[in-house]
Amino acid sequence: xxxxxxxxxxxxxxxxxxxxxxxxxxxxxxxxxxxxxxxxxxxxxxxxxxxxxxxxxxxxxxxxxxxxxxxxxxxxxxxxxxxxxxxxxxxxxxxxxxxxxxxxxxxxxxxxxxxxxxxxxxxxxxxxxxxxxxxxxxxxxxxxxxxxxxxxxxxxxxxxxxxxxxxxxxxxxxxxxxxxxxxxxxxxxxxxxxxxxxxxxxxxxxxxxxxxxxxxxxxxxxxxxxxxxxxxxxxxxxxxxxxxxxxxxxxxxxxxxxxxxxxxx
Amino acid sequence: xxxxxxxxxxxxxxxxxxxxxxxxxxxxxxxxxxxxxxxxxxxxxxxxxxxxxxxxxxxxxxxxxxxxxxxxxxxxxxxxxxxxxxxxxxxxxxxxxxxxxxxxxxxxxxxxxxxxxxxxxxxxxxxxxxxxxxxxxxxxxxxxxxxxxxxxxxxxxxxxxxxxxxxxxxxxxxxxxxxxxxxxxxxxxxxxxxxxxxxxxxxxxxxxxxxxxxxxxxxxxxxxxxxxxxxxxxxxxxxxxxxxxx
Numbered sequence: 417x418x419x420x421x422x423x424x425x426x427x428x429x430x431x432x433x434x435x436x437x438x439x440x441x442x443x444x445x446x447x448x449x450x451x452x453x454x455x456x457x458x459x460x461x462x463x464x465x466x467x468x469x470x471x472x473x474x475x476x477x478x479x480x481x482x483x484x485x486x487x488x489x490x491x492x493x494x495x496x497x498x499x500x501x502x503x504x505x506x507x508x509x510x511x512x513x514x515x516x517x518x519x520x521x522x523x524x525x526x527x528x529x530x531x532x533x534x535x536x537x538x539x540x541x542x543x544x545x546x547x548x549x550x551x552x553x554x555x556x557x558x559x560x561x562x563x564x565x566x567x568x569x570x571x572x573x574x575x576x577x578x579x580x581x582x583x584x585x586x587x588x589x590x591x592x593x594x595x596x597x598x599x600x601x602x603x604x605x606x607x608x609x610x611x612x613x614x615x616x617x618x619x620x621x622x623x624x625x626x627x628x629x630x631x632x633x634x635x636x637x638x639x640x641x642x643x644x645x646x647x648x649x650x651x652x653x654x655x656x657x658x659x660x661x662x663x664x665x666x667x668x669x670x671x672x673x674x675x676x677x678x679x680x681x
Numbered sequence: 682x683x684x685x686x687x688x689x690x691x692x693x694x695x696x697x698x699x700x701x702x703x704x705x706x707x708x709x710x711x712x713x714x715x716x717x718x719x720x721x722x723x724x725x726x727x728x729x730x731x732x733x734x735x736x737x738x739x740x741x742x743x744x745x746x747x748x749x750x751x752x753x754x755x756x757x758x759x760x761x762x763x764x765x766x767x768x769x770x771x772x773x774x775x776x777x778x779x780x781x782x783x784x785x786x787x788x789x790x791x792x793x794x795x796x797x798x799x800x801x802x803x804x805x806x807x808x809x810x811x812x813x814x815x816x817x818x819x820x821x822x823x824x825x826x827x828x829x830x831x832x833x834x835x836x837x838x839x840x841x842x843x844x845x846x847x848x849x850x851x852x853x854x855x856x857x858x859x860x861x862x863x864x865x866x867x868x869x870x871x872x873x874x875x876x877x878x879x880x881x882x883x884x885x886x887x888x889x890x891x892x893x894x895x896x897x898x899x900x901x902x903x904x905x906x907x908x909x910x911x912x913x914x915x916x917x918x919x920x921x922x923x924x925x926x927x
Contacts, residue, residue, distance in 0.1 A: 582774035582833075585735055586788040586840060587764035596787060601778045 455659045469645040473652045480635030488618045494557035499564025506569040524562035552624040571606035604675045611668035688713045694743030703729045705899040716876045718886040721896035727879045735766045767837030771849040773829040775821035782817040785839040807835040827858030847878040
């Protein structure tokens with residue numbers, strides 16, 4: 417680890433999601449606006465100026481958008497539960513718990529998401545009959561839970577040990593200390609990377625289209641296959657993903673600002 | 682001395698960090714209402730000794746009895762014992778995500794199940810006492826170091842402890858803020874609180890201490906009342922230390 421990284425211990429940076437617009441950074445800020453306005457113009461303008469095929473694409477896709485959101489929200493919720501447990505396991509002094517969590521992270525991080533999706537999907541299918549959507553959510557959550565575990569671990573370790581000592585000295589046990597003192601503070605450190613994971617996960621849900629889940633991409637493929645408007649369909653799909661991630665990254669930066677209330681003088 | 686009731690009874694404790702011996706066969710008795718000031722050069726083990734009293738630091742051998750409870754008896758609940766022992770840290774360690782008032786009410790409400798309104802009332806009284814009632818709604822980062830340390834003292838007092846431990850409470854403060862914190866500690870001492878204080882403030886030791894303990898290399902070298910300690914130290918090492926620091 418180089419020195420620049422180790423000195424900024426409080427900032428947990430997982431560089432996979434979209435760049436979060438920071439009001440203090442004018443360059444990124446305007447880049448966000450340019451992308452946002454451009455995307456909106458295209459999303460509205462294309463169906464208006466070229467109703468065939470764009471208007472028909474617009475009518476065909478909403479079901480897929482809903483599914484994409486469902487898969488994303490369900491997966492991230494489950495992934496956060498898994499991540500919290502994994503993160504606590506990674507810092508636990510209980511040998512077994514620690515080793516189990518570390519092994520899980522190690523294994524998952526070494527396998528491509530697409531391979532995991534196939535594997536978990538077919539492995540699940542072998543023993544239990546679950547709906548495709550549920551299998552997809554479980555697969556995504558197991559994968560992202562490992563990454564989320566690292567985020568939680570880093571967030572928790574970024575909190576000064578003096579906070580733990582102060583809490584223990586008052587008579588709180590370790591569990592209460594985690595719940596009342598450490599996690600509420602770690603949450604602020606964790607939020608940006610969790611948000612990034614959420615956005616990254618939303619993009620990665622496009623992979624579940626191969627598992628017979630009718631998300632945006634699969635709906636698009638279905639439409640393109642029958643209309644042969646491949647270029648137009650994928651253009652529109654790309655724009656939809658883009659507008660969603662742009663909006664989410666903006667929301668994230670607002671939320672982050674709100675959560676930092678106790679750090680403002 | 683053995684006749685009076687010891688609220689803290691440390692006997693023959695040893696603590697090692699790897700091959701370094703931080704505490705070497707240390708014994709110390711503190712009676713109810715006594716103020717013990719621990720002095721010594723850095724690395725002498727004085728903070729380690731203080732931190733063993735609420736088991737923030739575990740020991741390798743020896744026994745520690747606090748208010749009748751053996752800290753290493755598996756049948757004892759360390760968290761219950763810690764509620765009786767307030768601690769003030771060098772770096773304040775206020776809960777950064779809580780307001781000043783919430784810092785004071787968190788433990789009483791969660792641990793002692795005191796109703797929120799009552800806890801708030803007690804907290805406000807404590808804040809008035811340490812002179813920062815007007816900062817109740819502020820967050821710790823908005824306060825000066827001296828104010829933060831006074832809040833930290835009030836937070837410990839909010840649990841109504843029998844003993845207060847101070848771990849170099851003024852060492853992280855700008856010089857002009859040391860006085861305001863010491864004033865609070867002096868007041869607390871006058872009210873009869875049992876206190877163990879690790880500090881470099883000789884004036885405080887002279888004014889408040891019943892017993893001054895001097896530590897060096899993990900051992901208690903000298904233990905005396907402040908008059909004797911400062912005017913006629915028995916050991917060379919103590920005299921040498923006082924020469925350097927005064």
